[in-house]
Amino acid sequence: MRNALVSAALAALLALIADVRHSAAQFAPFFFPPTPQTLAPATAPPADKTERIRTAPHRSTKPHRKREIVRSPPNQRKVAEKDGYKRVSDLVNFPKFFPGLGIIFVKPDTLPLGPFLCFDRRDRLVATVYMVPNKDIDDHKSLEGAGSAAPIDHVSLYFNAGHPGVDVPHYHVVLWHVTKKQEARVAK
Numbered sequence: 601m602r603n604a605l606v607s608a609a610l611a612a613l614l615a616l617i618a619d620v621r622h623s624a625a626q627f628a629p630f631f632f633p634p635t636p637q638t639l640a641p642a643t644a645p646p647a648d649k650t651e652r653i654r655t656a657p658h659r660s661t662k663p664h665r666k667r668e669i670v671r672s673p674p675n676q677r678k679v680a681e682k683d684g685y686k687r688v689s690d691l692v693n694f695p696k697f698f699p700g701l702g703i704i705f706v707k708p709d710t711l712p713l714g715p716f717l718c719f720d721r722r723d724r725l726v727a728t729v730y731m732v733p734n735k736d737i738d739d740h741k742s743l744e745g746a747g748s749a750a751p752i753d754h755v756s757l758y759f760n761a762g763h764p765g766v767d768v769p770h771y772h773v774v775l776w777h778v779t780k781k782q783e784a785r786v787a788k
Contacts, residue, residue, distance in 0.1 A: 675723050676717075676719065676723060676724065676725045677703070677705070677717075677719050677723035677725075678723070680705050680717050681705070683707075684707050685705040685706060685707055685717060686705060686706065686707070686708060687703065687704070687705055688704040688705065688706055688716070688765055689703075689704075691706070691708060691765065692764040692765040693764045694763070694764050694765060697721070697786075699786070699787060699788055700786060700787065701716075701718045701727060701729065701774075701786055702718045702719050702720050702721070702726055702727075702785070702786035703718070703719045703720075703721070704716050704717070704718050704719075704729070705717045705718075705719070706765075710745075710746070711765065711766065712731050712733055712765075712766040712768070712770065713730055713731060713732065713743060713745055714728075714729055714730045714731055714745060715728045715729065715730055715745050715746050715748070716728070716729040716730070716731065718774075718786065720785040720786050721785075724785075725750055725777055726776065726777055726778045726782070726783070726785060726786055727774050727775060727776050727777060727778070727786075728748045728750070728774075728775045728777070729772055729773065729774050729775070730743075730745050730772075730773040730775075731760070731766045731770045731771070731772055731773075732770055732771045732773060733766070733768050733769070733770045734768070734769045734770060734771070735768065737771070748775055748777070750777040751777060752775045752776065752777060753776050753777060753778060753779050753780075754776050754779075754780060755773065755774065755775055755776065756772070756773075756774040756776065757771060757772070757773055757774070758771065758772050758774075759771055759772075760772055
């Protein structure tokens with residue numbers, strides 16, 4: 601009885617690990633060459649030039665393959681520059697990278713309100729900032745700024761006594777497009 605039980609257990613284990621397909625299916629790679637695979641380059645090209653080709657899986661032996669080209673999203677900083685945004689550090693005496701906000705761009709004709717676009721060191725949009733002068737708040741002035749197409753994770757609001765570019769006391773309204781944890785990308 602014990603030998604029969606051990607034999608059955610071994611047979612079941614062998615069935616689990618053995619390839620039990622029909623023998624013709626096991627030799628299919630010799631008759632039908634495998635589909636070529638596209639390998640990624642060893643070093644990635646710039647983000648705005650990356651392109652991948654995906655091939656849909658198929659079960660038939662027809663040489664028909666569906667191809668879909670997937671392009672990386674455009675470089676957001678370059679898009680902003682084409683749209684008339686200038687680096688704040690090129691307009692006024694301001695650091696190129698400001699800890700806490702990153703690399704800041706603005707359209708000069710939208711000052712002082714903005715929007716100011718903040719990018720990390722890899723040109724990813726992390727925040728949109730509006731600088732609302734205290735006088736405008738005290739005067740109960742209605743303000744309208746350009747919207748943002750990027751999703752907003754959370755909002756920060758804080759006072760600033762003034763700095764180059766916006767010398768008057770004002771509030772920063774920061775629309776964060778990244779999580780609180782990802783804010784660290786522009787912390788240093």
